[in-house]
Amino acid sequence: MPSTRRQFLHLTVAAGTIPIVTIRPIEATPAMLGTAIRNVVGEAQLRTGKIRLDIPPLVENGNTVPMTVSVASPMTAADYVKSIHVFNEKNPQPNIGNFHLGPWAGRAQVSTRIRLADSQKVVAIARLSDDSFWQVAADVVVTLAACTEEVN
Amino acid sequence: MSVARTIIAAMLLVAAPALLAGEIPQDARHSGYSFMGPDTRAMQDDDTSNPGMLFVLDGEALWKTRSGSAGRACADCHGDARESMKGVAARYPAFDKALGRPVTLDQRINLCRANHQQATPLSHESRDLLALSAFVAHQSRGVAITAGDDPQLKPFVEQGRALFVQRQGQLNLACTNCHDDNYDKHLAGAPVTQGQPTGYPLYRLEWQTLGSLERRLRSCMSGVRAQAFDYGAPELVALELYLMARARGMPMESPAVRP
Amino acid sequence: MASALINVPPKAKRGDVIEIRTLTSHIMETGFRRTAAGELVPRDIITSFTCRYNGTEIFRADLFPAIAANPYLSFFTVAKDSGKLEFEWIGDNGFVSTASASITVE
Numbered sequence: 001m002p003s004t005r006r007q008f009l010h011l012t013v014a015a016g017t018i019p020i021v022t023i024r025p026i027e028a029t030p031a032m033l034g035t036a037i038r039n040v041v042g043e044a045q046l047r048t049g050k051i052r053l054d055i056p057p058l059v060e061n062g063n064t065v066p067m068t069v070s071v072a073s074p075m076t077a078a079d080y081v082k083s084i085h086v087f088n089e090k091n092p093q094p095n096i097g098n099f100h101l102g103p104w105a106g107r108a109q110v111s112t113r114i115r116l117a118d119s120q121k122v123v124a125i126a127r128l129s130d131d132s133f134w135q136v137a138a139d140v141v142v143t144l145a146a147c148t149e150e151v152n
Numbered sequence: 153m154s155v156a157r158t159i160i161a162a163m164l165l166v167a168a169p170a171l172l173a174g175e176i177p178q179d180a181r182h183s184g185y186s187f188m189g190p191d192t193r194a195m196q197d198d199d200t201s202n203p204g205m206l207f208v209l210d211g212e213a214l215w216k217t218r219s220g221s222a223g224r225a226c227a228d229c230h231g232d233a234r235e236s237m238k239g240v241a242a243r244y245p246a247f248d249k250a251l252g253r254p255v256t257l258d259q260r261i262n263l264c265r266a267n268h269q270q271a272t273p274l275s276h277e278s279r280d281l282l283a284l285s286a287f288v289a290h291q292s293r294g295v296a297i298t299a300g301d302d303p304q305l306k307p308f309v310e311q312g313r314a315l316f317v318q319r320q321g322q323l324n325l326a327c328t329n330c331h332d333d334n335y336d337k338h339l340a341g342a343p344v345t346q347g348q349p350t351g352y353p354l355y356r357l358e359w360q361t362l363g364s365l366e367r368r369l370r371s372c373m374s375g376v377r378a379q380a381f382d383y384g385a386p387e388l389v390a391l392e393l394y395l396m397a398r399a400r401g402m403p404m405e406s407p408a409v410r411p
Numbered sequence: 412m413a414s415a416l417i418n419v420p421p422k423a424k425r426g427d428v429i430e431i432r433t434l435t436s437h438i439m440e441t442g443f444r445r446t447a448a449g450e451l452v453p454r455d456i457i458t459s460f461t462c463r464y465n466g467t468e469i470f471r472a473d474l475f476p477a478i479a480a481n482p483y484l485s486f487f488t489v490a491k492d493s494g495k496l497e498f499e500w501i502g503d504n505g506f507v508s509t510a511s512a513s514i515t516v517e
Contacts (some may be wrong), residue, residue: 065479091477095475096475099472109486109487110486
């Protein structure tokens with residue numbers, strides 16, 4: 001009654017090659033990502049550093065991906081983070097969220113959970129009180145669920 | 153030390169019911185929790201970050217809300233669920249004398265609605281039914297599973313086990329092929345778990361909502377390209393009962409979070 | 412019924428940086444999904460979240476369809492005075508949900 005392991009492994013290979021048809025909307029393009037970023041940053045220079053993006057490099061399910069953005073800032077009246085903006089490369093839309101804070105936050109850190117339709121780049125940008133912009137990017141690999149369910 | 157451990161192990165072997173071929177011994181049983189990454193674990197561990205707790209909150213409100221033509225709330229008969237419902241979900245599916253067969257916790261809620269509240273049944277996977285079952289199951293968090301101990305359930309546990317080892321679908325796979333023989337391996341990047349039903353109803357990231365064990369079983373069946381049993385079908389209830397009996401002694405986690 | 416879970420420390424020392432966590436029930440339907448019949452499911456998301464501390468806005472978020480269902484947000488503030496934290500979620504189809512929590516600052 002129990003199958004041999006070899007038979008089973010053979011079957012899992014077969015399962016892996018069965019095409020699972022999912023309707024995927026048109027992806028945002030790197031150009032759309034660039035435009036979305038320019039809408040926030042304008043012509044200002046984008047610098048790297050100060051900002052950190054914590055997101056699992058390999059996520060268990062693209063439908064709910066935990067993410068934390070933090071910025072190294074004293075958060076004083078003279079030097080603080082005004083806003084944090086998060087973007088993605090390949091979801092149907094390039095925007096994920098804009099978060100507005102101020103010196104009263106004490107710590108420039110925001111966490112949320114996002115959706116990633118596919119493996120892609122996520123970009124976070126911080127606007128500081130001197131109107132300088134700082135960015136960081138992370139590549140995230142989204143594994144597809146082994147068994148998908150019919151859409152209800 | 154090692155002698156003591158041997159004695160304890162020997163005692164456990166004597167005390168535990170004989171394992172059937174392919175079954176996972178008690179000390180090797182692992183919840184789906186142990187197969188998850190740290191981020192998903194953290195989501196389950198903290199009640200204010202576990203989205204399943206939103207349903208528990210709704211369930212608590214429903215528990216106190218009068219429903220049906222009898223104008224009665226769950227609380228009117230059962231009082232404080234923290235007392236009256238503690239350990240209940242760990243015993244389900246349970247034998248119903250009037251029906252002569254096991255019923256799931258969801259079916260019990262609807263039987264209560266029909267018989268005691270004179271209310272219409274809540275449809276399967278509806279927000280209200282999931283909320284009520286999550287609230288009830290949450291009262292058993294940490295309680296060891298004892299479902300299937302009732303001797304009247306024996307033939308139904310057997311039926312569930314027969315279904316568990318029966319090959320089905322276009323991929324011709326039985327539950328046991330993955331969840332007894334090949335847990336710890338991966339299928340398309342996702343770990344294959346033991347299929348222990350310790351946290352239902354649970355919040356699945358894939359679903360982005362709470363769902364029942366029946367929903368999970370049905371999606372497994374679609375996964376092997378089999379015709380899934382209908383919600384509430386005796387076969388699905390028997391399978392749920394076998395899975396709970398197979399997880400005997402494991403602590404309940406409801407509402408769990410899973411990928 | 413839109414329920415929310417709020418985590419605010421009930422007590423804090425003046426000047427402490429405290430974490431605020433919120434989780435609210437919402438489907439966050441993207442507007443990009445189709446039914447089996449091929450029809451587009453209309454967008455239904457929360458578009459804005461605001462937190463006020465004794466009446467003053469301390470945190471605001473603009474949310475897009477890429478935010479997961481049942482939105483979770485964690486952010487920080489300095490404990491200044493005892494009082495009330497108010498939370499407001501606004502979304503498509505006239506969605507409005509509010510919650511509040513009190514804090515004692517010593």
